[in-house]
Amino acid sequence: xxxxxxFTRLGLVALxxxxxxxxxxxxxxENEATTTPTTSDLASSMLNEWGLALAVLGLLxxxxxxxxxYLVRDERMENLLWEFGGEEE
Numbered sequence: 001x002x003x004x005x006x007f008t009r010l011g012l013v014a015l016x017x018x019x020x021x022x023x024x025x026x027x028x029x030e031n032e033a034t035t036t037p038t039t040s041d042l043a044s045s046m047l048n049e050w051g052l053a054l055a056v057l058g059l060l061x062x063x064x065x066x067x068x069x070y071l072v073r074d075e076r077m078e079n080l081l082w083e084f085g086g087e088e089e
Contacts, residue, residue, distance in 0.1 A: 022028070046054065
């Protein structure tokens with residue numbers, strides 16, 4: 001399990017380095033923008049082009065919040081049982 005955790009962390013660090021190197025590359029910043037985006041262009045692209053990605057992100061965040069709520073509830077119950085001495089085996 002520790003190997004899997006270490007492998008995941010190293011993978012995330014490597015992915016971060018790759019993303020930074022791609023964003024900082026000269027090809028990305030060579031050409032000047034011909035037009036400036038407007039607010040309606042941004043809204044249109046978020047709804048049309050990024051709709052599925054935003055839905056997946058929302059689903060992942062909802063799952064994370066539900067998991068956190070269960071952890072908080074379980075920890076609270078465990079603390080209450082320990083404090084009042086209930087359900088000792």
